[in-house]
Amino acid sequence: MHSRVAGVRTAWRVEDDGDFFCASCGGDRCYQRLSGRRRLTLLGLPVLPRGAAEPVVECVACRGRFPLAVLRQPTTTRLTALLRDAVHTVALAMLATAGNPDAAVPVRRGAVEAVRAAGFADCTEERLLTLRAALGAFGPEQVEHEVRRALSALAPHLAGQGRESLLLHGARIALTDGPYRTSELAMLSIVGEALRIGPVDTERLLATAALSA
Incomplete structure (x- = not known):
């Protein structure tokens, strides 16, 4: 009875609104970011303010509510794009460290196959x-910068197996024309x-890849 009188x-x-990954639905959904004000009610009527409520994210589909931190998790669509970009960047980096691109035909083909498989x-x-050529024109520092930028954005959202798989993509490209070059090992260490x-x-991982090549 008391709860019906006051509460x-x-x-x-x-x-705000947008798209996010809803853990309850298990996929990408629309969300609304809500802010709230709490009030003491008497007989269903608001009488006294009780301060601000913690803002929440509400899934439009299941109406589940989550802390704002869920918006830092990329959507499935965004995660797929990050992974494609990462594979593409690693392939370019390995191509850039392969020496003369006209002579490194197997590396070129391995890079193309990896990028196609990524989407x-x-x-x-x-x-x-x-x-x-465009990336290499800026020097090895720019290549390293692009690798770190692409992979650092993705790494927090991948499990260990996924991160290892991405490293092995680069290793397999490097091994298409024989044992690792010093420049390739240096780049794979950066990856x-x-x-x-x-x-x-x-x-x-690099040793295991070399044994199975």
Whole structure:
């Protein structure tokens, strides 16, 4: 009876909306970001303010409510795009460290196959070589910068197996024309570091890839 007479209610207001990954639905959904003000009610009527409520994210589909931190998790669509870009960047980096691109035909083909498998079905050697030349014109520092930028954005959202798989993509490209070059090992070490894989695990994975090549 007491709860029917007095209580605290929150009046919510929509502040923003967009797409997010809803853990309850298990997929990408629309959301509304809500801010609220709490009020003491008497007989259903608001009488006294009780301050602001913590803002929440509400799924439009299931009406589940979540803390704002869920918006830092990329949507499935965004995660797929990040993964494609990461594979593309690693392939370009390995191509850039392969020496003369005209002589490294197996590396070129391995890079194209990796990029196509990642979702760029229309990728060609010519297109990769053009991008490689544009990236290489800025020097090795720019290549390293692009690798770290692409992989650092993705790494927090991948499980260990996914991060290792991405490193192995680069390793397989490097091994298409024989044992690792010094420049390739240096770049693969950068890839491993950007993916938050420790040096010991990076060395182990690269050695395993070389044995199975």
